Amino acid sequence: MFTGLIQQIGxxxxxxxxxxxxxxxxxxxxxxxxxxxxxxxxxxxxxVEARGxxxxxxxxxxxxxxxxxxxxxxxxxVNLERALRVGDRLGGHWVQGHVDSTAQLRSTREExxxxxxxxxxxxxxxxxxxxxGSVTVDGISLTVNEVKKGSFAVALIPETLARTxxxxxxxxxxxxxxADLVGKYVARQQLFKGVTEESxxxxxFI
Numbered sequence: 784m785f786t787g788l789i790q791q792i793g794x795x796x797x798x799x800x801x802x803x804x805x806x807x808x809x810x811x812x813x814x815x816x817x818x819x820x821x822x823x824x825x826x827x828x829x830x831v832e833a834r835g836x837x838x839x840x841x842x843x844x845x846x847x848x849x850x851x852x853x854x855x856x857x858x859x860x861v862n863l864e865r866a867l868r869v870g871d872r873l874g875g876h877w878v879q880g881h882v883d884s885t886a887q888l889r890s891t892r893e894e895x896x897x898x899x900x901x902x903x904x905x906x907x908x909x910x911x912x913x914x915x916g917s918v919t920v921d922g923i924s925l926t927v928n929e930v931k932k933g934s935f936a937v938a939l940i941p942e943t944l945a946r947t948x949x950x951x952x953x954x955x956x957x958x959x960x961x962a963d964l965v966g967k968y969v970a971r972q973q974l975f976k977g978v979t980e981e982s983x984x985x986x987x988f989i
Contacts, residue, residue, distance in 0.1 A: 784867045785822045787875035787917075787924025789947045793823070795859040796837065803841045806855060810836040810863055820880065822864040824948075825922030825959040826850045827880025850882045851921075851957050860948045862922040875924030876917040882959040883908055889934060890954055897938040899928070900949070902958065904935045911962035919961035923947050 796807040808823065815821075815833040822828075826846065832839035847853040855861070867873070886903040893899075902920065904912060912918065912935055916927045923943065929936040944950035952958070 785827070785864050785875075785878040785880055785922070786867055786871075786873055787878040787919050787922065788864065789862045789923055790864050792946075792948060793861050793863045795855050795857055795861060797857055798855055803843060804847060804852070806840045806842060806852070808838055808840065808861065808863070810838065812836045812838075812863075812865065820866045822862075822866075822878070822880045822922045824851060824861045825878070825880065825919050825961055826852060826882050849884070850959050851885055854957065860951070862947050864922055876919075877964045878919050878922070878924060878961060879964060880922075881961060883962050884960050885957050886960050888952055888954055888956045888958060894938065897940050898944060899936055899938050901934050901936045902960070904930070904933055905960075906933075908960065908962050911967055917963040919959075921948060921958045923949065 791810060791812070793808045793810040796809050798807075799805040813836065815830055815836065815838050817830055817833060819830050820827050821830060821838070821840075823840065828840040828842065828846075830838045831841055842852050884905045884907065886905060889901040889903060891898055891900050909930075912927055912930050914927055914930055918925055918927050918935070918937070920937065925937040925939075925943075927935050928938050939949060
C-alpha cells in the first residue's frame with residue numbers, strides 16, 4: 784500500500800527483455816530489502832536485487848501490457864515511492880500500485896501559479912471519477928478538478944511539478960492511471976447491491 788506522495792525521481796539504468804523483463808533503476812534510497820515493494824510510476828513492483836540505492840525489478844508480460852513500463856529505456860525518469868509503514872502519515876490517499884489503465888496526456892495550460900493538465904479518461908474507469916475525488920497518475924496522488932466525457936483534469940502546483948516527472952511531460956505522453964480504491968468499491972456496490980444516489984447522499988458520500 785502507498786500514499787501517492789513521491790519520495791524521489793529515479794533513473795532507469797538498464798532494461799533487459801526476456802520471458803520476464805529485468806529493469807535496473809538508480810535511486811538514493813538507503814537499505815533497500817529484497818522482496819520489498821516499490822511503486823515505480825505508480826506500478827507496485829518487487830525488489831529482486833539491491834546494491835546501495837540501485838535496485839533490480841522484474842516485469843511480467845501482463846505488467847508491460849497494462850502499464851507504460853514497456854516504454855522504459857536507459858535514462859527514463861520514474862517516480863518512486865517505498866511502501867507505507869504502519870504509523871506513517873497518510874498525506875495522499877490509499878494507493879495500491881495496481882495500474883488500471885494507461886492514458887494519454889491531452890493538453891496543459893497555465894492558470895495562476897498552477898498548471899492545469901487534461902488526460903484521456905478510458906470509459907471503463909469513468910464510473911470511478913468524481914470532481915474533487917482522488918486519482919493516481921504515474922504514482923502521484925492528485926485531486927480531480929474536472930470530469931468530462933472522455934477526459935479529466937487536475938491542477939499541478941509548482942511543488943508537484945518540481946518533485947515529480949509530470950513537470951516534464953507534454954501532450955501525447957502516456958501515463959499510468961489508478962482509480963480511487965474507495966470509488967471502485969462504491970461503484971461495485973451500486974452495480975450489485977442496488978445502491979442509489981439517494982442512499983449515497985444519506986450516507987454522506989454525496
